[in-house]
Amino acid sequence: MESLAARVRSARTPRARQKDGWRAAVFLAPALLLLILFVYAPALLALGLGFFHYHLLGIGTTWAGLTNFRSALRYSLFWTALRNTLLYALIMVPVTLIGALLLAQLLCGPGKYVGFLRTLILLPYITPVIATAIGWLWIFNPQYGLLNSLMSWLGLPVHQWMQSPTWALPAVAMYTLWHGLGFDMIIALAALASLPKSVSEAAQIDGAGPATIFFRVTLPLLTPTLFFLLVITTIGSLQAFSQIYALSGGQGGPEYATTTLIFLIYQTAFQYYHFSYAAAMAVLLVLLILGLTLFQNWLSKRWVFYQ
Amino acid sequence: MSALPAVRRRGSRWLQLVLATLVALIFLVPLYIALVTSLDTRADVFSFPTHLLLDFDFSPYARVWGMARWPMYFLNTAFITGTTIVLALATSVLAAYALSFLRFGFRERLFVLILLVLMIPAEALLIPNYVVLHLLGLLNTYWAQILPYGVSVFGIFLLRQFFLSLPSSYWDAARIDGCGHLRFLWSVALPLAAPTLFTIALYIFIGSWNSFQWPLIVTTSHHVQPIEVAVARLTQAHSVDWRRLSAAGLMATLPLILVYALVQKQIIRGISRGEGLQG
Numbered sequence: 001m002e003s004l005a006a007r008v009r010s011a012r013t014p015r016a017r018q019k020d021g022w023r024a025a026v027f028l029a030p031a032l033l034l035l036i037l038f039v040y041a042p043a044l045l046a047l048g049l050g051f052f053h054y055h056l057l058g059i060g061t062t063w064a065g066l067t068n069f070r071s072a073l074r075y076s077l078f079w080t081a082l083r084n085t086l087l088y089a090l091i092m093v094p095v096t097l098i099g100a101l102l103l104a105q106l107l108c109g110p111g112k113y114v115g116f117l118r119t120l121i122l123l124p125y126i127t128p129v130i131a132t133a134i135g136w137l138w139i140f141n142p143q144y145g146l147l148n149s150l151m152s153w154l155g156l157p158v159h160q161w162m163q164s165p166t167w168a169l170p171a172v173a174m175y176t177l178w179h180g181l182g183f184d185m186i187i188a189l190a191a192l193a194s195l196p197k198s199v200s201e202a203a204q205i206d207g208a209g210p211a212t213i214f215f216r217v218t219l220p221l222l223t224p225t226l227f228f229l230l231v232i233t234t235i236g237s238l239q240a241f242s243q244i245y246a247l248s249g250g251q252g253g254p255e256y257a258t259t260t261l262i263f264l265i266y267q268t269a270f271q272y273y274h275f276s277y278a279a280a281m282a283v284l285l286v287l288l289i290l291g292l293t294l295f296q297n298w299l300s301k302r303w304v305f306y307q
Numbered sequence: 308m309s310a311l312p313a314v315r316r317r318g319s320r321w322l323q324l325v326l327a328t329l330v331a332l333i334f335l336v337p338l339y340i341a342l343v344t345s346l347d348t349r350a351d352v353f354s355f356p357t358h359l360l361l362d363f364d365f366s367p368y369a370r371v372w373g374m375a376r377w378p379m380y381f382l383n384t385a386f387i388t389g390t391t392i393v394l395a396l397a398t399s400v401l402a403a404y405a406l407s408f409l410r411f412g413f414r415e416r417l418f419v420l421i422l423l424v425l426m427i428p429a430e431a432l433l434i435p436n437y438v439v440l441h442l443l444g445l446l447n448t449y450w451a452q453i454l455p456y457g458v459s460v461f462g463i464f465l466l467r468q469f470f471l472s473l474p475s476s477y478w479d480a481a482r483i484d485g486c487g488h489l490r491f492l493w494s495v496a497l498p499l500a501a502p503t504l505f506t507i508a509l510y511i512f513i514g515s516w517n518s519f520q521w522p523l524i525v526t527t528s529h530h531v532q533p534i535e536v537a538v539a540r541l542t543q544a545h546s547v548d549w550r551r552l553s554a555a556g557l558m559a560t561l562p563l564i565l566v567y568a569l570v571q572k573q574i575i576r577g578i579s580r581g582e583g584l585q586g
Contacts, residue, residue: 023488027405028417031398031458037425037443038455042435049435056441106327108346113324117331119571124334126567126574128517130535134542134556135341138549144353146340178337183578190579193512239429242519242535249543255348262430270524279434286431 013036050280056273062210068280078281080256081264082288084169088236088260091173097226100184105191107185108139111277118189122182129179133246136175140247162247165257172258176242180236184229192218223304231296238289241266261285338560345553367550368558374551375537376529377558384533387452388515392508398458399507400500403466404492418467424460433524440525451525452533456515462507469503470496506577509570516563534559 053064072078107118124132139146140161148158159167200217208216244258252259252267259267265285269278340359348364379504405411406418436455445451473496481491497504519535526532538559542552567574 002449021411024405024409024411024414027401031402031421031463034398034454034458035421035424035460037439038436038457039427039432039567042432042439043427045435045438046431049438054438093515103330106323107329109320109323114327116329120331121334122571122575122578123564123567124337126513126517126563127338128519128538128563130519130539130542131556131559132337132341133550134538135337135344137542138339138344138553139340146336146359147521178334182334186575186578187581235428245519245523246539246542250539255576263432265433266520266524269437275434275438282430285430289428289430 013306022243030168046282047277048284049276050283054276054279056275064276068277069284072277072281072284077256077259077264078261081259081261084256084258085238085260085262085288088169088173088240091170092176092237093230093233095173095177096181096184097229099181100188100229101222101226101291103181103185104188108189108192118182118186121185124179125183126227127179129242130181130246133175133243136178137247140171163254165255168254172240172243172247175247176240179243184233187220187229188225191222195221220305224306227296227300227304231293233297234292235289238262238292261288295298317369338557341553341557344549345551345557347550367548367554369556371541371551371554375541375555377534377537379530380532380534380537381562383449384516384535387533388512390449391453391456391515393512394453394457395459395462395506395511396508399460399462400455400466400497400504402458403463403470404488404496406463407470408488420465421460433520437524447526447531449530449531452460452518452522452531455521456511458509459507462511465503465507466500468535469500473499506573508575509577512566513563514576 021120050068051064051066053067055060055061079189107114107121138144142148142158142160142163145161147161151158161167161171195218199221203213203217238260239262240260241262244252244260244263248254248258252263261281262285265278265281268274268281343359343361345367346362346364347358348362387448402421406414406421434528440446440451440455445454477495478491481495486495516533517535518533519539522533522536523539538555541555
């Protein structure tokens, strides 16, 4: 069947085409105006702002050259934040990938009951972060919290969690996994459901055991989905803000242990009002995101299997 | 063929269900803990190991309700979310229609330029968007929280895909009846696109209702702030009273849980199809 759009296009006379030009401009104007104001222009501004000394009041915007970038690179907190950011991503990515696969294996299959359980696991994903982090702060409470109750019941060492420079970042990761793992599970489930049956059945007839089928057949077929999860989890980790704000009481502590780059940028720009300095750091963060994405793309050629 | 074959054998199906139930319950624990804490009698809150049984002392809710202007914050959030949905749907529908049905010179290139927006990391726009709102004199208003989300590029993409799939006989029939583009869009294309519109609206709703970072940055006046910012302020001011804090947190979570109970099927379907990634 000929598509409607193709038909509409071919039915036009030159005069009508002219008319369409105006109509198109009117139809597109609101969207384009908003995109110019809040995406295109700011994107250009983002690149430029770091090269100036800029003040909100507009007085004395002067050329700064590379000064902002140089002082960012000399700022020890910048490197702490970079380390925290990478460490956080390093915790989140493998745990998310493995967790999503395990959950999907466990919660696959037909039936209303399993479907209901899937709904429960996705539930945290739609809850507001600040509101649900409160329950977790109580869970992390060193004296009365559930987590330490559980740890001591199991005979494991208790920790100070959000008050410990070592355990604060893993605690933030724990919250984020609770909040987002259901989403990754649904994506893994969709991938599992779309796998061709014939391949694993053939392997089974050839005498392959369940473990062999999983590692040699299912897993390779899932690599495109794993790659997708890898990319969105990395980007999500680099963006993590609300949960850090909520769990650290808006401080990024203790001892800067949860100050990631995006948190440092927020503090620099909106608590201390060093806009161009923060803008320079934002450019460095974007370069980091770009670099990681390109690296993952390059690496994916070695392990992602496209049918 | 998806799960480990061992797990799928009939006997192990029960084991799978028991394990899955346990895991699902673990995901509910943090919400349950908040509920227990918010309803605890004072004596039970500070006990170790953690108190796990429900009491029914509703006084923290009454007290937290009196501590801030919650109806105002709820209304602010509802207004910001509602306006964002209407605005973003309107701009995206019009743009998608032009990009699928209308003929003009640089259409395909313009579509690519619009899709490029999806590649720009949100972090890059944080500071310049603030500067733009400052220059427009819109800081500390509702509009500062609405306009930057006033067009959904992913929505344009989905709607354009849908419009291009409509059979041409619809347009022919509409043409013969003397239908113009606007009439056709309003009375034929939009009703057919209702499921797509609903999906887009759903993700804008979740994103907007739960947004925190942006309102935190662009607002200082309580009168225009959404509920998440108000709850965060409470966290910092009263970090000691866990019962009230938990009550406030649950109050802010409840509307989302209600909406989820109604539309969880659509949300799961949207994520499965990869539609749920952009707000």
